[in-house]
Amino acid sequence: MQASAPTDSGTWSHWHIHGEPIRLGISSCLLGEEVRYDGGHARDRFAADVLSEWMEFVSVCPEVEMGMDIPRPTIRLADEGDGVQLIAPSTGEDFTEQMQTYSARRVSELQELDLDGYILKRRSPSCGMERIKIYRKGAALSTNNPGLFAAELMQRWPSLPIEEEGRLNDPGLRVNFIERVFCRNRWRVLAKRGLTRRLLVDFHTAHKLLIRAHNEAAYQKLGQLVGSAGSMDDEQLYAAYEAEFQRALSFKASRKLHVNVLMHAMGYLKDKLGQVEKKEILSSIEDFRLGLLPLIVPLTLLNYNIKLYEIEYLMGQLYFAPHPKELMLRNHA
Numbered sequence: 001m002q003a004s005a006p007t008d009s010g011t012w013s014h015w016h017i018h019g020e021p022i023r024l025g026i027s028s029c030l031l032g033e034e035v036r037y038d039g040g041h042a043r044d045r046f047a048a049d050v051l052s053e054w055m056e057f058v059s060v061c062p063e064v065e066m067g068m069d070i071p072r073p074t075i076r077l078a079d080e081g082d083g084v085q086l087i088a089p090s091t092g093e094d095f096t097e098q099m100q101t102y103s104a105r106r107v108s109e110l111q112e113l114d115l116d117g118y119i120l121k122r123r124s125p126s127c128g129m130e131r132i133k134i135y136r137k138g139a140a141l142s143t144n145n146p147g148l149f150a151a152e153l154m155q156r157w158p159s160l161p162i163e164e165e166g167r168l169n170d171p172g173l174r175v176n177f178i179e180r181v182f183c184r185n186r187w188r189v190l191a192k193r194g195l196t197r198r199l200l201v202d203f204h205t206a207h208k209l210l211i212r213a214h215n216e217a218a219y220q221k222l223g224q225l226v227g228s229a230g231s232m233d234d235e236q237l238y239a240a241y242e243a244e245f246q247r248a249l250s251f252k253a254s255r256k257l258h259v260n261v262l263m264h265a266m267g268y269l270k271d272k273l274g275q276v277e278k279k280e281i282l283s284s285i286e287d288f289r290l291g292l293l294p295l296i297v298p299l300t301l302l303n304y305n306i307k308l309y310e311i312e313y314l315m316g317q318l319y320f321a322p323h324p325k326e327l328m329l330r331n332h333a
């Protein structure tokens with residue numbers, strides 16, 4: 001990594017260190033492992049075929065790892081008045097304590113592995129992150145709960161980007177998740193290898209437009225943090241920056257904020273472009289705003305001109321290439 005070179009620092013590959021892989025935890029069945037209650041799997045093509053080219057996985061099947069067989073009776077969350085339990089309705093067996101003990105230990109182990117994100121299997125009373133039913137006397141008592149392992153993971157590790165494979169079918173949620181994962185990896189590796197104030201400034205500068213696309217207020221706050229750094233000691237400053245940076249990215253980048261960022265970038269070009277080029281780019285931004293074109297179109301037009309006219313500040317902005325283009329995330333967002 002050469003974080004101090006501004007002219008080519010605006011690509012994910014410039015910041016990425018090959019010996020520091022992007023690492024995701026994942027529900028084992030999504031990788032095609034035959035660990036489900038019926039001996040089957042739930043292979044997810046995006047994770048198993050696409051993300052696997054760029055990321056390393058830590059495969060976790062809570063039910064099998066805590067000692068359940070394959071195949072096994074189905075289990076579900078139930079509350080008969082004594083709190084939420086994980087039970088097998090066909091046998092009445094109660095797995096609550098076993099799962100809670102296992103989850104507490106396993107999440108601690110995972111935290112030692114420096115994960116950059118986690119993909120959970122939806123609709124599982126163990127792995128599902130939301131919309132899991134709790135039953136009482138055979139009827140759904142409530143419908144929007146996490147599975148037991150997922151609850152432990154999300155509660156103990158709130159800064160970790162976590163998504164379900166089903167939600168990742170939504171192009172906006174998908175791009176947001178992957179963006180957070182790459183950003184987390186960049187920060188994590190920088191912190192691991194030794195942060196300095198100079199590197200913090202470089203990191204923040206390269207992420208400015210990206211952060212603005214997620215949350216303008218957080219962008220202002222991060223700018224103030226970096227600007228008023230003299231009043232804090234190094235560790236305080238890095239911790240405060242990391243917390244606010246992760247929080248900023250947890251906001252889904254909206255079409256409106258993207259348009260603001262694109263128009264801001266356009267401002268750097270306005271004196272360089274002829275009427276035709278200007279009109280073409282503005283029209284692509286407007287079409288993106290209306291949902292007629294994907295983000296990749298105005299980005300490509302802008303990028304071409306940024307390089308043509310060597311707009312140094314914009315060439316250093318990760319907003320234009322925060323993750324591999326082969327993932328094609330902005331072709332649908």
Ligand code: SF4
Nearest residue numbers: 028029061121124127
């Ligand atoms: S959803 Fe979770 S517990 Fe169920 S098979 Fe998949 S990894 Fe195992």
